[in-house]
Amino acid sequence: MFRLDGKTALVTGASGGIGRAIAATLHAQGATVILSGTREAVLQEQVKELGGERAFYVTANLSEAAEADALVGKAEDVAGAPLDILINNAGLTRDTLALRMKDQDWDQVLNVDLSSPFRLCRAALKGMLRRRAGRIVNIASVVGTTGNAGQANYSAAKAGMVGMSKSLAQEAGSRGVTVNVVAPGFIVTPMTDVLPDAQKEKLTSAIPLGRLGKPEDVASAVLYLCSEEAGWVTGSTLHVNGGMAMV
Amino acid sequence: MSEIADKVKKIVVEHLGVEESKVTPEASFIDDLGADSLDTVELVMAFEEAFNVEIPEDAAEKIATVKDAIDYIEKQKAA
Numbered sequence: 001m002f003r004l005d006g007k008t009a010l011v012t013g014a015s016g017g018i019g020r021a022i023a024a025t026l027h028a029q030g031a032t033v034i035l036s037g038t039r040e041a042v043l044q045e046q047v048k049e050l051g052g053e054r055a056f057y058v059t060a061n062l063s064e065a066a067e068a069d070a071l072v073g074k075a076e077d078v079a080g081a082p083l084d085i086l087i088n089n090a091g092l093t094r095d096t097l098a099l100r101m102k103d104q105d106w107d108q109v110l111n112v113d114l115s116s117p118f119r120l121c122r123a124a125l126k127g128m129l130r131r132r133a134g135r136i137v138n139i140a141s142v143v144g145t146t147g148n149a150g151q152a153n154y155s156a157a158k159a160g161m162v163g164m165s166k167s168l169a170q171e172a173g174s175r176g177v178t179v180n181v182v183a184p185g186f187i188v189t190p191m192t193d194v195l196p197d198a199q200k201e202k203l204t205s206a207i208p209l210g211r212l213g214k215p216e217d218v219a220s221a222v223l224y225l226c227s228e229e230a231g232w233v234t235g236s237t238l239h240v241n242g243g244m245a246m247v
Numbered sequence: 248m249s250e251i252a253d254k255v256k257k258i259v260v261e262h263l264g265v266e267e268s269k270v271t272p273e274a275s276f277i278d279d280l281g282a283d284s285l286d287t288v289e290l291v292m293a294f295e296e297a298f299n300v301e302i303p304e305d306a307a308e309k310i311a312t313v314k315d316a317i318d319y320i321e322k323q324k325a326a
Contacts, residue, residue, distance in 0.1 A: 129289065174283060
């Protein structure tokens with residue numbers, strides 16, 4: 001089950017902890033993957049780690065609208081195949097309490113975390129609708145549902161992503177194209193590794209399953225939604241958070 | 248039949264997978280050719296690409312038949 005042989009998948013933010021695991025998981029299931037990110041050296045290294053076969057990379061700065069618009073086409077060019085799967089995983093945070101949040105902090109997060117995924121969806125849907133097949137999985141966050149002090153911008157973008165995905169799911173459903181969301185909770189990545197142990201313990205105590213998440217926990221959920229087996233699932237949000245928020 | 252009309256017909260046949268004989272000038276995309284709202288959007292985008300014209304949303308809404316499309320494009324091209 002859940003094989004992706006012959007499928008082509010674009011993963012944005014592939015050089016980050018979660019994106020890397022998603023790309024590796026899809027690749028292991030037989031997909032051809034195109035990794036997108038800003039750090040070329042890291043992406044090159046990852047392609048090598050994947051064995052070089054069925055693995056490509058494209059650098060893109062998704063804060064630039066034109067680069068986001070062009071990314072799907074570029075990915076199809078390097079892979080030499082039309083895109084079957086799009087994973088909008090790239091995102092950034094500019095955390096601060098609202099009173100101190102600058103317009104720039106707000107705009108930048110909304111642009112990269114919401115507008116750019118929309119641009120990528122729009123570009124990918126064009127071909128997917130025509131081919132009557134496709135899978136889009138948008139990576140949101142538990143804070144899009146629960147909110148989080150210091151993340152008004154990020155949680156707004158992630159909640160927006162859920163609404164967007166539901167609308168796209170309705171537009172694309174008649175063509176067999178599904179659009180779903182995976183909403184991770186607290187995942188261990190290089191970004192969260194630096195937190196003090198006391199803070200990690202406190203976070204863990206709020207998680208019924210008693211541990212922080214691994215990037216692979218998220219990747220498995222993504223894999224399911226990309227598979228043929230998930231063909232009757234669309235517009236849904238799969239929460240992967242160890243039970244921290246049961247929504 | 249004009250070159251534009253010919254090309255429009257070809258695009259409609261290709262996108263909707265209908266028989267060429269059914270694509271008459273009076274044929275309505277939705278009522279006669281089985282298109283849904285997404286098909287009509289895709290058709291308009293295909294026309295834009297093929298003829299290098301921009302069809303704004305309010306104009307696109309009024310394009311219901313094959314003739315509507317041909318007339319609109321011919322007018323744009325003549326302008």
